Amino acid sequence: MSAGRNTPLPPNATIGILGGGQLGRMTAMAAARLGYRCHVYDPADDSPGMQVSAARTVAGFEDRAALERFAHAVDVVTFEFENVPVASVELLSRLVPCRPGPHALSVCQDRLQEKRFLAEAGVSVAPWRAVTSRAELDEAVVALGLPAVLKTTRLGYDGRGQAVLRSAADLDAAWERLSPRPLILEAFVPFAMEVSAIAVRGVDGTTVTYDATENRHAHHILDLSFAPARVSEAVAAAAREHAARVAAALDLVGVMALELFVLPDGTLLGNEIAPRPHNSGHWTPEACRAGQFEQHARAVAGLPLGDTERRADAVMRNLVGPEGMARWPALVGAADVVVQLYGKAEARPGRKMGHANLLLPVGTLAGLPDAEIFAQI
Ligand SMILES: Nc1ncnc2c1ncn2[C@@H]1O[C@H](COP(=O)(O)OP(=O)(O)O)[C@@H](O)[C@H]1O
Ligand SMILES: [Mg+2]
The missing domain is CATH 3.40.50.20 (Rossmann fold)
Structure with missing residues (x-):
């Protein structure tokens, strides 16, 4: 079978x-x-x-x-x-x-390969340099200027394996902490917003995308996602097109997320590719007929893909560590909020324990002040 x-x-x-x-x-x-x-x-x-x-x-x-x-x-x-x-x-x-296959996985495991791949797929990225020695770090800092972000090329997540370099005095400590692993120095991107776009590609190459999502991080961990992202239609459409193009270039079957920086003038720069369902897509199961997890199963099983049209505006909050779990009793009883917990026994600091989705009528999120949103989630 x-x-x-x-x-x-x-x-x-x-x-x-x-x-x-x-x-x-x-x-x-x-x-x-x-x-x-x-x-x-x-x-x-x-x-x-x-x-x-x-x-x-x-x-x-x-x-x-x-x-x-x-x-x-x-x-x-x-x-x-x-x-x-x-x-x-x-x-x-x-x-x-x-599905996806080993090639897509290998590109996404290595930040150097990922950066080259994005540029070849037509997604601009921030200037970067590979760093394999202390001398190369100095050269890279001269080339890119400060501030800059030093990252391990592999195995980073939730901001682990990276250091922001603000002045020359930060270099030694960052090098000590992150070497001898292969590193990449990236120019610091003065972004106005972070967004992500999720694409789903079927076995026959059919590709669908969800509305772009606006993401806010706390302590380098995704804290909140807003769908739709509060950007212009042109920026939102470009984010979706980039994600679809990257999925095709990877010959990916399944769900893929593309994390992007939005510059103040609306320019998009690619940051990371995740060749799998993504935390910033957790609003999709409640706001769309087919959420990202169903789509992933559909794509992997070779079924036709489902409908990605967004039928509600949504705000997703991650429940992280003990503080996140402290919100759970109120959220689980709220009428317009859908909560999921992940079955993890211990709420250690920084651990994603669950998430909550606030659902709002389509078209209302953009006009809501933060205070009104955060009174509900
Ligand atoms: N070059 C950069 N300029 C500015 N901020 C950055 C840069 N790289 C990463 N960040 C910030 O750090 C977060 C985590 O970095 P990322 O490269 O996505 O690693 P990971 O998600 O694997 O920890 C980003 O979402 C962004 O907020
Ligand atoms: Mg990331």
């Missing part, structure tokens, strides 16, 4: 998901509604995804025997976590269709 190139998976087929976090959990829940079973593979037992799935494998991402058993137990493989080793996805892809 394996997925042929363009034949949809029949109901009751099994989707294998590498990674057991909340993105896998919500994908598994959406896939179940479509009649599929999910088999979650993660090194940690009782992960959020496993709690809602038909089957689980608890094993390391480099355990070849476990990967082979997993490949034989599922009909198609996807991932919800982009730091799965590419070699493991290559191994799986010789045994079972992997």
Whole structure:
């Protein structure tokens, strides 16, 4: 019952998901509604995804025997976590269709490859330099000026593995903290807003996008998303077009998010690609007929894609750590708010425990002052 190139998976087929976090959990829940079973593979037992799935494998991402058993137990493989080793996805892809495939994964795992790829796909990026030695850091600072952002090229998330350099005095400490890993120095982007655009690409290349989302971070972790982004129609359309173009250039099957900076004059600069459902798309299941998790399951299973039209305005708030959970009792009882928790036992600081979506009539968000929004979410 394996997925042929363009034949949809029949109901009751099994989707294998590498990674057991909340993105896998919500994908598994959406896939179940479509009649599929999910088999979650993660090194940690009782992960959020496993709690809602038909089957689980608890094993390391480099355990070849476990990967082979997993490949034989599922009909198609996807991932919800982009730091799965590419070699493991290559191994799986010789045994079972992997959507997205190893190439898309490898581009998104490395900030240098990602920056080159975005530029080739026609998405401008901030000036950057690769940094592999202390001397190269000095050269890069001369070339790009300060402030600038020094990042590890791999394995960064939620602002981990990066340092903002504001003056020459910051260089030594940042270098000490982040080296000897390969690094990238990026010019600091004086953005007016951060937005993201989510594209979904099916097995036949059909691509749909959601309305661009406006994102605000707190302590480098996504705090709030506003849909639609409060930008001009031209900027919103350009963000969606960029995401669709990048998904096609990656030959991606599934959901993909493109994070972008909006400059004060409306210019868009690409920041990161996530080849999977994204935190900034958490408003889509409640505001659209087909949310990002259902779309991911549809694309991976080879089904026709669903409708992305936004039927409500929405504000999504992440519930992070103990402070986030302190909001939960009020939010779970609010009429226009939909809350999800991820099943994580311990609310450690900085840990994403759940999220809440405030739903508003279409067209009303842009005119609402912050104080009125935050009185509700
Ligand atoms: N070059 C930059 N200029 C200004 N702000 C940046 C820059 N790079 C990152 N940031 C800020 O840090 C956040 C996290 O950086 P990002 O590259 O998206 O890494 P990750 O999301 O993997 O932690 C961004 O959303 C943005 O707010
Ligand atoms: Mg990011």
